[in-house]
Amino acid sequence: MQVSMIRQLAKAGLRSSSSIARSSPRAFVASSSATASRHQLSSSRSYVSESKSRKAVATTDAPLTSHTSAPPPPPGFKSALDESTAEILQNAELLDSEKRPIYLDMQATTPLDPRVLDVMLKFYTGLYGNPHSRTHAYGWETDTAVEEARAHVAKLIGADPKEIIFTSGATESNNMSVKGVARFYKNRKNHIITSQTEHKCVLDSCRHLQDEGFEVTYLPVQSNGLVDLEELEAAIRPETSLVSIMTVNNEIGVIQPIDEIGQICRKHKVFFHTDAAQAVGKIPIDVNKSNIDLMSISGHKIYGPKGIGACYVRRRPRVRLEPIITGGGQERGLRSGTLAAPLIAGFGEACRIAKEEMPYDSKHISTLSKRLSDGLLAMDHTIRNGDAERHYPGCVNISFAYVEGESLLMALKDIALSSGSACTSASLEPSYVLRALGADDALAHSSIRFGIGRFTTVEEIDYVLNAVKERVTFLRELSPLWEMVQEGIDLESIEWSQH
Amino acid sequence: MSTPAQTATSTRAVAFSLYRSLLRTSRQFTAYNFREYALRRTRDGFRDHKAESDPRAIEDFLTKAEKELSMLKRQTAVSQMYQFNEQVVESKHSRPHRRISTA
Structure with missing residues (x-):
């Protein structure tokens, strides 16, 4: 009865004004989720006992499907818990359409445990x-x-x-x-x-x-x-x-x-x-x-x-x-x-x-960090920024000479990385931290920060190592500077005529 | 009353069943990193306590594991409600089917 009223309202809205028409799918969703919750409440089965999540499922459904504008349930709609749960999960919002990148920017923020x-x-x-x-x-x-x-x-x-x-x-x-x-x-x-x-x-x-x-x-x-x-x-x-x-x-x-x-x-x-x-x-x-x-x-x-x-x-x-x-x-x-x-x-x-997991996490992060930095520093013309000893292993900052940091970040679309602080990553200025260390602008421009955390896996590190090696090589092949370095020309000795 | 030997066997059985439930529930995380962490943490946690002989320590560990299990059940359910695309290193087979286990 309530459902049919909403439907009529929505139909009227479709005819008269576009603003109501836009809100109508939401009304349908609200009514459908209410039906779903009634069905679920009448069922005695549950997949999670403690938090009574049957209610949670029905209420979370409304904002989730509001984008997909799910159709109203058919007149004689009856469903067991399993079926309605399956339907809700099918409607669960899938963000983006491509694969998600590996997250290696733990200094910017970390996922919520x-x-x-x-x-x-x-x-x-x-x-x-x-x-x-x-x-x-x-x-x-x-x-x-x-x-x-x-x-x-x-x-x-x-x-x-x-x-x-x-x-x-x-x-x-x-x-x-x-x-x-x-x-x-x-x-x-x-x-x-x-x-x-x-x-x-x-x-x-x-x-x-x-x-x-x-x-x-x-x-x-x-x-x-x-x-x-x-x-x-x-x-x-x-x-x-x-x-x-x-x-x-x-x-x-x-x-x-x-x-x-x-x-x-x-x-x-x-x-x-x-x-x-x-x-x-x-x-x-x-x-x-x-x-x-x-x-x-x-x-x-x-x-x-x-x-x-x-x-x-x-x-x-x-x-x-x-x-x-x-x-x-x-x-x-x-x-x-x-x-x-x-x-x-x-x-x-x-x-x-x-506090409880610090020894376990440190061990994991140190292992991954060593694997990553050993692999990256084994490449030609790479330099670690910052002290190697007094160093938190979860933050690995490395400069790849003759590669522009921002273009490497663009080439590594499948890895979420940063060239430095998130607060300053919008500007193309080289990092003031690296300049304070006395690094020249070229090296400061070519630095990348890798942040390893509790949820990083070995597979991710191996993927990153391969991807970075492959794409740094590719970008260097394009660079005329790299060609000159390969020929043994000292870039410092060149007098650039046009400025 | 049960003999110490019997208690030890039953504790072993309880621990083993808990371990298997924890692994099974951990696999229900749709988020790759959380799934891998839950599996790794469960395996390492049980491995570290493999040689535990103090009954008090064993009991504490199992109580903690039970709490972890109920937390995992709730959080994997949440994880299945908000699904995101596959992560680049994730293999298709390790992802749970789009279904909450009713077991």
Whole structure:
């Protein structure tokens, strides 16, 4: 009866106005899924017992088939569970029409672990309370989940749960730390130290502080990508309030000597902030051992959800900052705003898994990384960027001389790669990180970053090795420069006449 | 009461059946990377505990494996609802048929 009404409406819509006509398939789908759910509810069989997913199947179906505009079910439509499930799965949306590329860009983001999604789903279905609600069970249950997650995050970095502030991600944490500390202590101290290879959000926060009248020292790095500790110590002045050096670089994967930097900062009574978005959950980190005062963590780099992160703020000795976001005074008044309970629960689970699986994951990633870098470096004229020893194996950055990085990326359409940071990949500028290492523009232009993660397989690495070898050879064959190199001409000695 | 020997045999049988269910469910992931990871993690996890003799540790491991199994059942179902095209290295045969097992 309801179905026929919708049908009539839709018919009328088709005749009268195009805007209603466009919405009519959706109405059909809604009615068909309602029928499907009735059929499923009447059946006692189920393929998943715990989460009562019979309902979930019917409700997810509506947006899925809305693109394919499924026809309404025939009048005497009757189906057993198996049949309706099969129909729903047939209608399940298939994205793209070609094969999907291999994902090797784990520094940009990581896939969401199914175990994490499993924890998150219940907060999107039943547990929707505001964790700050103190007066009813809906609030209490999400609050408990948030505090559990906070404990998991804290345990991963050896901190106290009270020292974890949830934010929207590492960019917010970096902004909060750098600007917050600098502004709080601005009456007595007006100097900040950072390095040239930091992430854009730290560098940009520093630029803003310069506009506000602060002095900033951008430390150069050595050719292996590491900060010179003596240079760092020499740069510290009595009016220095903060040193911000990242733990693992997002482009070249070098691990900065944070233990030593922490010691130096503690000795000079300067706060030490580290952007550990690429390091937490991948290499062991202990905030007390390394004397870290502030640390930025990101959820989506450790197989957690996007849009959530944390900032570690030390309590003893106390680090004080001026909050950027003010309001209801949540998170110790440092970051107001309602906490995103589903994301936080997922982030906490991601941290728990990262802690538990770290030895297993590291072993797997190191094996794959060795296989990949050995294979690639065995090719002619390839150079690894960054230190080979102090290096996170999940990030392999290699320059292929006489090949243009962007054209190699275009030739490797079946592999999802990047020539550097995702934030800057839209511009054709060579990476500022590689230029800071002293690499010449040509080599910086020909670099490719390979990101290996928990879900990467050996077969994928072998495929990538073959594909890269084949296509680098192909592109070099096209290059006149390569021809000259093969003939033994030193390119440096050529005097190019026309510029 | 059962003798220790009998308990050991039954624990072995439970572990073996759990192992097979985990592998069977892992194969139901339509996403290549998740499927391969679930299979690898299950195999390595059981291999690492192959020589376990402490009854307490065995029980903990099996309880954890049971939780993993129910998680896998839910998540493979989700994975089958949102299907994407094949990945380039994926072989056609390893992909589960478009059907949720009712077993």
